[in-house]
Amino acid sequence: MSTEDVTSHAELKRSINEISENGVDEQPKKQQKVSPPSHDGIAYIKAEFLKPVENGRDSLANDFMNNADDDEGSSERLADGCVGGGNQKGKKRGKKNKGQNKDREVSNFKEACQLCPKYKFGAITESEGPCPFVESCKFCHDVDKYISLKLPEIESKFFDKCPIYETSGFCPMGVKCKFLKSHWDSDLKKLSFNPDEAVKNYDRGVINLLSYESKQLLSRKNNYPFEDSNKMIEIQEAFQQDYLEKHRSKQGTEDEKKLDAKLKDKRDHLKEIFQREKKNLDYRRKYILAPLTTVGNLPYRRLMKKLGCDITYSEMALCKPLMESHPSEWALAQAHKSEVPGFAFQIAGNQPWLVSKTCEAINKLLGTNEQKHFTEINLNIGCPIPLVFNSGAGSSLMDAPSKLIRMLNAMSYCAGDIPVTAKIRMGVKTDVPTANQLVKRLVNETDVQAITLHGRSREQRYTKLADWKYIQECAVEAKKVEAEYKSEMDGKIEDGTARSYNLQFIGNGDLYDARDWHKYLGECPELDSISIGRGCLIKPWIFEEIEHGDNIDKSSSERLDILADYARFSMEHFGTDERGILQARRFFCEFMSFFHRYIPIGILEKQNKLNERPSSFFGRNDLETLLSSPDSEDWIKVSEMFFVFQIS
Structure with a gap:
């Protein structure tokens, strides 16, 4: 190996080390396609699937060492819920924004025309009853007006009908459903099911509800x-x-x-008294x-x-x-x-x-x-x-x-x-x-x-x-x-x-x-x-x-089917109205932040470990490349395959 080759190899190794530590390479190099050297924490991708190096930076696509433990996460509810008789002093401090999205405005989405809950099935029903506020109600009572002002409905090749209605013959969202055309008769201007009868037989499948x-x-x-x-x-x-x-x-x-022995006997006796089957x-x-x-x-x-x-x-x-x-x-x-x-x-x-x-x-x-x-x-x-x-x-x-x-x-x-x-x-x-x-x-x-x-x-x-x-x-x-x-x-x-x-x-x-x-x-x-x-x-x-007994090389279409099941279960749980779809999409993207980290076996030189990160790579087809993207914009693109939602 020539001195020039040795120097080039040393520079490449230094570059990858600096990227893994700092995420930035100080000295850009010419665009080239290389196979990553043997390095702890780096997954081995076959050379033909590696993306070209851009500006001397062979970016590490996924952060496998990131923020989710087997029992932890970034839930804001912990801030208010964990105090109570512990070690913390009771001083209140101003809430400090942290993380990559600290400059993002968090807004509570509201519909342009908010329908009164009593009219969600299109008319006053026995199960809902009349609105007690009548004219003083701040919500809309005009169902036709609400439907005309609704945002566009969801159109997906995976869900051409409301997933809840398709399963149970009833949709608890009524006219607020983002799949309304699947259970709404536009000529008669009424739902295709009887709400009073259907609601009696409807089972969400959710248990452990506190009365x-x-x-x-x-x-x-x-x-x-x-x-x-x-x-x-x-x-x-x-x-x-x-x-x-x-x-x-x-x-x-x-x-x-002797005293310790007596106390131990007493403690054991207490355990016997309070023993429960x-x-x-x-x-x-x-x-x-x-x-x-x-x-x-x-x-x-x-x-x-x-x-x-x-x-x-x-x-x-x-x-x-x-x-x-x-x-x-x-x-x-x-x-x-x-x-x-x-x-x-x-x-x-x-x-x-x-x-x-x-x-x-x-x-x-x-x-x-x-x-x-x-x-x-x-x-x-x-x-x-x-x-x-x-x-x-x-x-x-x-x-x-x-x-x-x-x-x-x-x-x-x-x-x-x-x-x-x-x-x-x-x-x-x-x-x-x-x-x-x-x-x-x-x-x-x-x-x-x-x-x-x-x-x-x-x-x-x-x-x-x-x-x-x-x-x-x-x-x-x-x-x-x-x-x-x-x-x-x-x-x-x-x-x-x-x-x-x-x-x-x-x-x-x-x-x-x-x-x-x-x-x-x-x-x-x-x-x-x-x-x-x-x-x-x-x-x-x-x-x-x-x-x-061994690892399975799942195809991109099989992985997409798994995501479709997750999307269906999310809509059935959170609802198919605009708020429910927003919740479903939010958790879908949370799930994608881990799901995208999978490296297909077919493009690996050897099986990777959980903490190993790959250089940027192409999948074996466009869908596989999309599902493996660390870019949150691509996660949104994937979510749009199941529920497209526009906010004007």
Whole structure:
């Protein structure tokens, strides 16, 4: 190799290093087509699919190390919901705009002519009744005028009819539907269905709805009698006070060890008294979708169930706004009927009284005793978001194990027969992993039926890959401690005063290759299953790959069909009126921000990892190129294939 070639190669390598760190190359070079050199964090694309270098910059198309953890996201509701008895001082500060879109104006879209809800079916109906405000109503009562001023309807090759009407023969949006021509007789000027009859048989398929009466009970302070929670917290506080007084008086004496043994016996006795019969969990080799904030909404979970998922988790709900009866927070408990059985509700809180009252409300106010739609209630002890962490919830509980144990025991008692589980991280600090010791205490001192361990510390975030060796070590230790516990409690298990279920230990973090699922579980039989987060967003068909035993090269048309299903489920959930379509498009683009990161197997030199980013590339056809584009304008183009919406 000549000196000139060596220099050129060195410059190219320096250029890629600078781009990956800074996103800018200071010295432009001539346009040329090159194959990227071997470099950590870079996916290997076949040379014939690489886009030409422009202005010396071989841009890295996708940021795989970006902003979505398996249980976090950028939801603004966290700012108001995580405070409540934690570490934060109560000073209010002005809201500071952050992120790439901080200069964008956020406006609330309104129709030019807003129709009165009482007239959404074209005329006064028995189900809606007359408008109580009559002439003083600020909304339009003229249906013909409203229809004439409506924005253009959606025309899509995927949806030539209203997806809700096509499925159920009824559209709850009535004349506000963006597919109105599919169920509107223009000659008779009436809907093609009888609203009064159709509404009685209409089933949205959504479960876990909080009734109006229950909302009123929770929204009024001290109106709902939290009997189980108050009883449990009173006993816990009395025991804690007793422990502090006696331990302080005996501290440093020879009687300290004897006292600790007595207190342990008393604690075990309390556990026996408050032991409740629970449904058993069996997650052995089940396909589990990890909790996902913002993108893990109901339409997405419904899509994943269709694609082979066994267990789904809600988005993380904060206990404080749940107890304040915030509708947006209780909406996170909603699930589609296809998710049952196998739907878990994840919550986050920072105090025993708060999480116990939340569990009691979930147990008693959502569904009857004969019809519980929750497989488990999961406490998020792994959330790294600063707002949650600083309030004393999430991963900050990793450093407060005694408080955490009180929280989990209170939850277990107040949740009735619904199992309580926990999601944890390796620890808070990278060089001080604490999960191993915490797992031992959780097995011995709580009734959690499942523990999910995310293989990173809070400090790491996405700077390192998940540590699967450590996850496997913790799984082995957990099953060992459980075996010892059952050996000691043999007699009590038989008479029902000690738990009889088998602990489920689940690993989590960076799983993207289907072969790794079989590899990790094969190496560690103690590991019951693996939950997948970002891998499911990028490859929603990943459970099909796991079932197949290898990665599948999905064509662009197959991927587009998956997006069509997601669009249909979104419209069925959010509605087909203009507001509903806006919501559906918003979450569609959120989904596309991950979905586009998939690199087709056919253009890879070797299988990429989750954190590896490709240089800009062409797909094998125009559609594949479009679906792989990191440009948000292209995501909008894709969304327009399903719902075109214009705002004048």
